[in-house]
Amino acid sequence: KQEVTQIPAALSVPEGENLVLNCSFTDSAIYNLQWFRQDPGKGLTSLLLIQSSQREQTSGRLNASLDKSSGRSTLYIAASQPGDSATYLCAVETSYDKVIFGPGTSLSVIP
Amino acid sequence: DGGITQSPKYLFRKEGQNVTLSCEQNLNHDAMYWYRQDPGQGLRLIYYSQIVNDFQKGDIAEGYSVSREKKESFPLTVTSAQKNPTAFYLCASSIGGAYTGELFFGEGSRLTVL
Numbered sequence: 085k086q087e088v089t090q091i092p093a094a095l096s097v098p099e100g101e102n103l104v105l106n107c108s109f110t111d112s113a114i115y116n117l118q119w120f121r122q123d124p125g126k127g128l129t130s131l132l133l134i135q136s137s138q139r140e141q142t143s144g145r146l147n148a149s150l151d152k153s154s155g156r157s158t159l160y161i162a163a164s165q166p167g168d169s170a171t172y173l174c175a176v177e178t179s180y181d182k183v184i185f186g187p188g189t190s191l192s193v194i195p
Numbered sequence: 196d197g198g199i200t201q202s203p204k205y206l207f208r209k210e211g212q213n214v215t216l217s218c219e220q221n222l223n224h225d226a227m228y229w230y231r232q233d234p235g236q237g238l239r240l241i242y243y244s245q246i247v248n249d250f251q252k253g254d255i256a257e258g259y260s261v262s263r264e265k266k267e268s269f270p271l272t273v274t275s276a277q278k279n280p281t282a283f284y285l286c287a288s289s290i291g292g293a294y295t296g297e298l299f300f301g302e303g304s305r306l307t308v309l
Contacts, residue, residue, distance in 0.1 A: 088237065115294050127201075127285055127300040173237070177295050185237035 107174035218286035226291030
């Protein structure tokens, strides 16, 4: 059974710092991995989707990497800003077409 | 702009009442989904539909019902049989096909049972 974890559950950093968020999954047989952002009381916003054949994806200050063999993905945020404060969730689509979400990492960027 | 619209944003229900949450998309996506989000937990799938007039139960379908009469619409009814309905409900869509692919979400509906 696929399980997705995200550590730490919460992270607080000063503005301008580069940071890494982690996502781990137990079964390497995945089709893709997606990173989302969720602001309080809002829906999820898609940030990056990495197909299983890809190693990384980039969008602006965000870079997501995928290592299927080790069951890990990282979301790198460069030069963090207070507006980056939100909960970040990862989700994997398994080989049997099921999407499993992690519990999220709550990020606070302090001005 | 294309997107997913959920309504109402907030809903209060008395015990024993059924309520229906609306989800409309103009992304021309075939697949639509309903998720439930509770504090400290990952999203859990309630129902999904990959084509009009067809839908499948997800992991926590008990106490919920759906319909898919139009491609654009996928309403969720929370029935009185749902024991703990207070939660944040999220509707999503994707292009569909063999795999789910990229998911797009609405802004959510928060249901509170009084």
